[in-house]
Amino acid sequence: MSLDPFLTDTINKAFEDHGFSPKAKDQGFVAKLEAGIPLLAKLYFSLYHSHPQKDEIFGSLVGVIVEAYISRGADLKKRDAEKSAKGSWFLSNELVGMSLYVDRFAGDLKKMSHKLEYLEELGVNLLHLMPLFESPQGESDGGYAVSNFRKIDPRFGGLKDLLALRKEMQGKGMYLMLDIVLNHTSHRHEWAEKAKQGDGYYQDFYYMYENRWIPNQYETMMPEIFPDAAPGNFTWVEECQKWVMTVFHNYQWDLNYMNPIVLREMLDNIFFYANLGVDLLRIDAPAFIWKETGTSSQNLPQVHTILQLIKQAVLISTPGMAILGEAIVAPKEIIKYFGTGEFRAMECDFAYNATHMALQWDMLATGDTKVMLAAQSDILKKPYGTSWINYTRCHDDIGLGYEDRSIMEADKDPYHHRKYLMEYFSGRFPGSPSKGALFSVNPRTGDARISGTLASLCGLEKALESNDETGKDLSIQKIVMMQAHTFFLGGMPMLYYGDEVGYINDYSYADDPGKSYDNRWLHRPMIDWEKVEKRKTLGTIEQKLFSYTHMLIQIRKQLAVISDFQNIEWMSPHNTHIAGFVRRTEGQQFFGLFNFSHYHTVLSWHAFREKGCTSGKLLDHWTGHTISIGEDHEHLMFQPYGFYLLEVVG
Structure with a gap:
């Protein structure tokens, strides 16, 4: 391919400036750079065509890409090649993540290495270590106010500690995910x-x-x-x-990305993280990175141009690193973060399935799946080759930002429906077992988001307070059902630390001036390893939840059909309490069925026939029982908050 002379000169100058004389082993990189630079230029100049130093800064940006390749360790280049041989490695059913704060989970990075065995025991093989880089105490926003992108905050250790941990993790077949704050x-x-x-x-x-x-x-x-x-x-x-x-x-x-120097400097920081050995880079709050007067300054087209440019640059120099865009926005907007038009599936590899996460909680509070099903038309537009991060809880609040249209299609009033959800999960609704808190309340609109741990929102905290054994059992069943729904939906599941042993709300944050204004610290616990040790004592809450979570992970890893091959179809709502989907690959068919109500209920076998499963047997991977498909007038029985993980076996 013949390059424009300007682009040829730009590459040659970048090589010269960085003292790079390509050898035979570098020809793959050179070929990717030559093939990719026209697209890089197209994206860059669409943003900065009127900037007086546009050509000079573009040349230095290409220099950043070249330097990233030169600086990349031989072990990471080998890992790049291994991932490339697997194809889209991050779509695998064998990946299970956990998100955690290093200091609150283990103490520091050195101590974190001693906890890898625990994570292996559970079955987790990807770790999202929450923000590690230097951030001022009392003004850190949980680590998302970064004062130095190149320096580990001393309370966690140093860069050598992170590199040592990364190498130990990779030796165990584990993957590393870190955050970068671009906004x-x-x-x-x-x-x-x-x-x-x-x-x-x-x-x-x-x-x-x-x-x-x-x-x-x-x-x-x-x-x-x-x-x-x-x-x-x-x-x-x-x-x-x-x-x-x-x-x-x-x-x-x-940061002002109308200044191309900002883009160049932040791309350099991205490559710094890539060359630390990061497998998945979480870009925090990308929706905000381009602002213009006369707009909401969120989700603007230029945001996607910047992310597409970043993705192309990463593919050239550090192709083993996937990119996650943390865009917590409406379904129609979030799909755009995977790339659209000629850039379809060429922007972010992952996005958070935040809408479906919130819809799970909607179903749990109402026992009704209609709102969730109404929202799927947008969520299912995710392009092949990309994936969701699916999660039940995370470090953040639960927003209720799914569209009014979905609520109205379920014959509900959006304002009153959200009001009910807020009252239910904050424990204000009569009879609610939940014990959460409202976060970021807007007194003008009545809008708010929800804080609280998975266990407390599912009723465990109240059941413990009242010593209600039935309530404890029911809350455990809710927790496990919610996690199962997340694990088998499609995408990579991301556990949140502490949920695997049933941590309830931690109210000590109120005594810390640096945290007291933010009730999201309710669900950011300090791990008590004596409590975690109770997982080894039969009959404890910790043992039940840990063993159930472990079982779900092992089942997921056995089922290739759970890989994210764009293979999910939702079942008709024959029973609006039950969320059901079918996933298929050649030679394998799987049904996930989840009762979101506190009732015993049933599902007609006709629901299976609608999806082409006419006769034979189903193996329930959760119980190990084999079930014969019945006639249309017969039913599959569900316990309150019960679920089935059914593979067609005959």
Whole structure:
């Protein structure tokens, strides 16, 4: 392929500037760079065609890509080749993740290595280590206010400790996932500190203004993310007498990607993480990274252009690293983060299935699957070759942002329906077993999100308080059913630390000034390893939940049909209490069926025939029992919150 002379010169200059003389072993990289640079240029210049230094900065961006390849260790290049040989390695049914805070789970990175055996025992083989990089105490937003993208926060250890842990994990066949925050830095970051001192070069890294004229134009359309804790989207900076955009908290300064130097510098940080050996990079809050007046400054087309450029750059230099876009947005918007049009399946490899996560909780509170089914038309548009992160709980709150249309199609009023969910999970609704808390309440709209652990929201905390043995058993059944639904839905399941042994809400956060304003710390527990040891004592809650979670993981790993091959079909709602789907590959057929109600209930065998399963036997992988398919007038029986994991075997 003949390249445009400008692109040829750009590559040659990048090689020269970085002292790179390609050898035979480098020809694969050179070929990928030559094949990929026209697309990189197309994406880059669509954003920065009017910038006075556009050509020069594009050349330095290509230099960043070249340097990333040069710096990549031989072991990681070998791992890249092994992943490439597997195809889309991240679609496998054998992957099971866990998300955790290193300090709250183990203490620090060195101690974390001693907990790998526990995770292997459970069956987890991918670890999402929550933010590790330097962040100011008391102004960290859980680590998402980064003051140094290249330095591990001392309370976790150092880069050597992270590298040692990564190598140990890879030796055990485990994968590493880390976060990078592209939208903002801490106001203590070197760039921000220089901006405060009046350095114009670094002030251009942020949205900074001498008066409120332009900020007011932004504010007319931009929603407030944390209206109670951090109202508004701009903060006055006394040191330099300017307003700075702060969409999240006043100590998190939004980066200005209208400046291509910001993109180049952050791409360099992405490659730094890739060359630490990260297998999956979680890009935090990508929906916000491009702002324009007259818009909500969320999910703008330029966001996708930047993510597509990042993906192309990664494919060239560090192809073994997959990308997760943490876009917690409406279903129609989240699908775009996988790429659309000519970039379909060429943007983010993963996205969080946040809509379905919230819909699970909707089903649990109502015992009704209609809202969930109404929302699937958007969720099922995910392109082949990409995958969801499916989860029941995470470090964040539970939002109820699925579309009003889905609620109305289920013959419910959106306002009253969400009001009921908020009252149910905060324990305010009469008879509710849940014990959560409302987060980020907007008094103007009545909107709020929900905090609380999986166990507390499923009723375990209240059952323990009242010593209700029946309530304990029912809450355990709810927890396991919810996790089973997540594990077999399609995509990679991500456990949240502590859920596997039934951690309930931790209220100690209220005594910490750095956390007391944020009740999401309810569900970010400090792990008590004496409690975890109870998993070895028969009959304890810890033992039951750990063993059930382990069983689900082992079943998942045995079923190739659970790999994310775009092979899920939802069953007709013959019983609106039951969420049912079928997944198929050549030679294998699997039904997942979940009763979201507290009633004994039934499902007609006709529901199976509708999906082409006319006769024969089904193996329930959960109980080990084989079930014969009955006649249309006969039924499959369900216990309250019961479920089946059925493979067609004859």
